Amino acid sequence: MDLTRLTAHELTDAFRAGTVTPSAVAEAYLARIAALDGKVRAYLTVTADLARRAAAASDARYRAGTPLGPLDGVPISYKDVLSTRGVRTTCGSKILEHWVPPFDATVVTRLGAAGVVPLGKSNMDEFAMGSSTEHSAFQLTANPWDLARVPGGSSGGPAAAVAGDLATISLGTDTGGSIRQPGAFCGVVGLKPTYGRVSRYGLVAFASSLDQIGPFAKDVHDAALVLRAIAGVDPADATSVDEPVPDYAAALRQDVRGLRVGVLECAADGMDPDVVRAVREAIDVLKSLGATTQPVTLPTADYGLAAYYIIAPAEASSNLARYDGVKYGLRTPGKDLIDMESRTRAAGFGAEVKRRIMLGTYALSAGYYDAYYGKAQKVRTLIRRDFEAAFEKVDVIVGPTTPGVAFKHGEKEDPLAMYLNDIFTVPANLSGNPGVSVPCGFSANGLPIGLHVVGRAFDEATMLRVAYAYEQATSWRARRPELV
Amino acid sequence: MIERKDVEHVARLARLALTDAELEKMRDQLNGILAYIEKLNALETEGVEPTSHAVPLVNVMRDDEPGPCLPRDEALANAPERAGEFFRVPRIIED
Numbered sequence: 001m002d003l004t005r006l007t008a009h010e011l012t013d014a015f016r017a018g019t020v021t022p023s024a025v026a027e028a029y030l031a032r033i034a035a036l037d038g039k040v041r042a043y044l045t046v047t048a049d050l051a052r053r054a055a056a057a058s059d060a061r062y063r064a065g066t067p068l069g070p071l072d073g074v075p076i077s078y079k080d081v082l083s084t085r086g087v088r089t090t091c092g093s094k095i096l097e098h099w100v101p102p103f104d105a106t107v108v109t110r111l112g113a114a115g116v117v118p119l120g121k122s123n124m125d126e127f128a129m130g131s132s133t134e135h136s137a138f139q140l141t142a143n144p145w146d147l148a149r150v151p152g153g154s155s156g157g158p159a160a161a162v163a164g165d166l167a168t169i170s171l172g173t174d175t176g177g178s179i180r181q182p183g184a185f186c187g188v189v190g191l192k193p194t195y196g197r198v199s200r201y202g203l204v205a206f207a208s209s210l211d212q213i214g215p216f217a218k219d220v221h222d223a224a225l226v227l228r229a230i231a232g233v234d235p236a237d238a239t240s241v242d243e244p245v246p247d248y249a250a251a252l253r254q255d256v257r258g259l260r261v262g263v264l265e266c267a268a269d270g271m272d273p274d275v276v277r278a279v280r281e282a283i284d285v286l287k288s289l290g291a292t293t294q295p296v297t298l299p300t301a302d303y304g305l306a307a308y309y310i311i312a313p314a315e316a317s318s319n320l321a322r323y324d325g326v327k328y329g330l331r332t333p334g335k336d337l338i339d340m341e342s343r344t345r346a347a348g349f350g351a352e353v354k355r356r357i358m359l360g361t362y363a364l365s366a367g368y369y370d371a372y373y374g375k376a377q378k379v380r381t382l383i384r385r386d387f388e389a390a391f392e393k394v395d396v397i398v399g400p401t402t403p404g405v406a407f408k409h410g411e412k413e414d415p416l417a418m419y420l421n422d423i424f425t426v427p428a429n430l431s432g433n434p435g436v437s438v439p440c441g442f443s444a445n446g447l448p449i450g451l452h453v454v455g456r457a458f459d460e461a462t463m464l465r466v467a468y469a470y471e472q473a474t475s476w477r478a479r480r481p482e483l484v
Numbered sequence: 485m486i487e488r489k490d491v492e493h494v495a496r497l498a499r500l501a502l503t504d505a506e507l508e509k510m511r512d513q514l515n516g517i518l519a520y521i522e523k524l525n526a527l528e529t530e531g532v533e534p535t536s537h538a539v540p541l542v543n544v545m546r547d548d549e550p551g552p553c554l555p556r557d558e559a560l561a562n563a564p565e566r567a568g569e570f571f572r573v574p575r576i577i578e579d
Contacts, residue, residue: 102558195538209537238544239537306521317498324499326571331564337574342501354500358510359517361498362486375524377534382527384535415513416520432538457539 003028004165005480008074008222009249011168015062015073022062022073025168026055026117029075033119033166036483039147041139042161044080046120047087051075054117061115070225070249072115077167079158080121081128082213083202084108091204092126092136095323095330095348105202106237107171107213107230114229119167122157126350127320128173128206130154131181131421132412135352140409143186144481145447149406152182152421155216159186162216164483169226170216175207176308177401177425179214180437184401184450187439187476189467190216191223192425194457195432196241198227199234207315208239210308210429219477220438220468224248227460243458251461252468257290259466262394264296266424272404278441278449279400282470286398289469296397298386303379304427309419310363310376311430316353317360323348355415380430387431391456396466400424401437401450424452434460438467439476448476486514 003025006014014020030048037043058073067073078084081091083101085108090096104112112118125135133141133156141156143149144164151160155172159182162170172179174192183190191214198213205211215226228249233242263283287293325331325344332347334340349357363372390397402421412418428435434457437450451470455463471477491511495502502510556569565572 099562102554102561196541235546239539239541241539241541300527303524303527306524309517309521310524321499325564326573327559328562329564334574337576338499339501340574341499342496345499346501349500351506354502354506355510355513357498357500358491358494359514362490362494362514365494365497372521374534375529377536378529378532379524379527380535381532382529384538414516416516419517430535430538 004032006168007218008071008168008225011074012067012070012072016067018062022058022117023052023055025073026051026075029119029167036164037166039142039483040144040160040164040166041141042122042157042164042166043077043120044090044123044138044157045088047118050087051117051119058115058117068113068115071111071229074116075119075168076111076116077119077122077158077161077170078108079124079155079170079172081124081173081204082108082171083204084118084121087121089121089204090138092124092138093348093350093353094137095345097330099328101202103202106199106234108202110230122161122170124157125154126353127204127316128154128175128178129316129352129356131177131418132407133157134409135350137350143406144483145187146406149408149447150185152185152406154178155182158216159183159188159190162186162188162218163481168218169222171213172216173203173211173213174429175210175312176429177422179216180401180425180435180450180452181421183216183437184448185406187448188216188218189220189223189436189438190214191227191436192428192434193227193231193460194434196239197243197434197458197460198230199237199240201234201236205319207312208319209315210312220464220471221249221252223436224252224464241458246461248461248464251465253465254469254472255290256286256466256469259291259396259462260394261286261291261293261466262296262390262397263293264298264397264399266399270403272443274443275400275402275404275449279451282440282451283398285470285473286466289473291466294394296390296394298383298390298427300379300382300386301427304383304430305419305423307376307379307383307430308422308426309359310372311380313356313360314363314373315360317357317364320353320357352415383427384431387427387433395456395462397454399452401452405443405447405449428454433457434463436463436467438471440470440474441476442479486511486518
């Protein structure tokens with residue numbers, strides 16, 4: 001039995017049956033990371049000591065017959081944008097290279113209380129700005145399906161970790177598609193919850209009106225278990241919403257009879273025909289499972305990307321003002337305070353982060369606010385109305401997660417070409433709706449393709465039910481990348 | 485079109501000491517991105533309320549009761565430079 005291939009629910013079944021221990025699984029992962037992460041480069045920091053200590057405590061709980069729940073003893077990787085007390089948290093940036101948070105993010109606290117085993121911190125585009133993880137200041141991460149290709153981004157490290165069996169589950173963040181797009185590129189499940197569903201306390205902020213934390217998993221069942229563990233209101237995050245958190249795993253069903261599936265007509269320049277075919281076949285599977293389908297349109301969604309590239313950089317330019325060389329992070333000396341700040345930020349930020357700070361500062365500067373930020377916020381309202389109108393007729397909306405499959409390192413040098421990767425994922429960030437990418441096949445050259453399922457706000461349960469029914473009716477998960 | 489002097493002005497506002505080459509490249513790239521963003525002007529938005537937030541939450545309040553906060557030494561532990569109980573910064577006020 002290859003322990004690193006098992007899902008979280010398969011692992012905890014085995015722990016309860018006593019056929020394997022959390023420590024044995026943790027050791028299997030640490031050995032695999034030592035042997036293979038040199039190829040994938042998913043991890044920035046491996047926390048072997050913390051993992052062994054957590055696994056030993058989990059061993060004892062299973063021995064005593066008192067496990068904490070369905071994730072006790074399950075190995076996890078955290079995107080390096082999530083604060084971990086006593087463990088450096090870099091955000092993929094030189095400016096935070098040596099930052100050691102004095103607190104845990106709420107999601108880290110909650111999963112710790114659920115008994116997970118933390119393997120380490122995984123790579124990302126600097127400050128979560130990017131779609132390939134190539135903007136990390138530290139290393140390029142490889143796609144486990146083809147090491148010459150990107151894992152997607154910005155959560156490329158956590159996605160590659162799960163795809164490469166270097167973690168059972170992981171947490172990423174999604175501001176414009178940064179969980180769903182790498183989920184699609186790496187052939188794993190990637191879930192962005194509804195805005196407000198999961199506390200962002202301890203998440204290093206990028207664009208506060210869009211950021212959400214969510215899981216990567218080897219299957220939909222695992223994603224449901226992790227969402228249940230991290231969701232719910234938190235007094236430390238005033239934007240978290242006090243909505244009941246259902247038992248998502250218990251709500252999974254193998255049929256979708258009676259559900260109304262809206263099919264989004266997705267057109268984009270350079271759309272990969274393999275993606276079009278795989279998504280069409282996935283919709284046929286949903287029909288065969290008893291769902292009714294109808295075409296839906298989101299007329300304003302085509303403008304989503306343009307609105308996003310005003311709103312996200314504007315909020316980022318404000319959020320990243322805190323990196324001034326005073327309270328934490330890098331400092332580069334200067335002749336006075338402003339000179340010190342300007343030199344620190346020039347030395348500490350990479351090209352993409354500088355570009356977005358500049359774009360955002362410009363969009364918010366005197367005389368331009370109404371033309372850019374104000375306009376983008378109004379467009380955001382129109383996109384929300386599009387979703388509301390569509391969800392009067394259907395229960396979920398499906399389409400491709402991305403226009404194409406994983407591209408090669410260095411292939412998208414032009415910033416705008418990179419941004420276009422997010423064209424299908426961005427609208428759900430602007431509207432706040434939950435979305436999940438579930439594997440739905442492979443391109444002719446063997447690269448994974450993702451089906452994007454979007455649900456009503458706070459109705460992740462129905463969205464997951466559709467993703468689960470599809471996954472159970474297909475066998476894409478049987479195909480695995482070979483790293484050795 | 486953004487010109488070189490606009491890029492320099494925005495870089496000053498953003499506290500980014502950019503090199504000459506960076507300023508030139510930034511001007512071209514920002515113009516490219518802004519040209520794409522111009523497509524928003526094709527949409528009529530007269531009278532549309534702006535959305536600043538996906539969830540309609542307003543004024544989330546709590547009782548004003550003191551709770552535990554970060555100990556001073558932990559708050560200062562990551563400071564590039566400190567002086568006793570303070571963050572140390574370059575001199576701001578002239579003699």
